[in-house]
Amino acid sequence: MEFTFTPVRIGILVALLAGFWLLGGFNIPGDGFGYLRKPWLYSILLFGLGSVCATIVDHWVGNLDRSNLRWLYVVMGVLGMGGAFMYQHVLKSRMKMELESLAMLDIDAGI
Template sequence: MEFTFTPVRVGILVALLAGFWFLGGYDFPVGEFAGLRRAWFYSVLMFVLGSVSATIVDHWVGNIDRSNLRFLYIVLGVLCIGGSFMYQNVLNERMKMGGKETIEAE
């Protein structure tokens, strides 16, 4: 596995990370919902790793007839990005449902 930094790939990575910031993905819960900070951190980590996987990772295999597994890393990255959005949606719904009783149930 290697990282390939081309202007297009880095631009897409920066656009993904900026878009996530614009949608409020990096705004950690505060106040009575501070118990969800670790879960929120995992969703942010999943998004960032998925973005890196989908944009700048290359993986060449084989010695004579080399193949690139980049397509698999793109699919994995898109799945991680989608999972991160779904996870944050679940956390936001949990914060809308109620107070401490829903957080302490974890």
């Protein structure tokens, strides 16, 4: 496995990370959701590794007739980035359910 840094690959990597930032992927929840910090950091790590894997990783195999397994790393990277988005969606759903249950408790308590 080797890293190939070309302007196009670095540009795609920066665009992926900027898009993740614009979609709120790096906004770690706080204020009452401290127990979700670790899973949120795992999703950030999964997206970061997936984007690096899909953009700048090359893997050459063989001695005489060399082959590049880059397509495998691109597929794994896209799956990692998709998994990170799904994981963050689940975490956001969890936060929404928690807020709704707290609102129902406030209504039941007459507050």
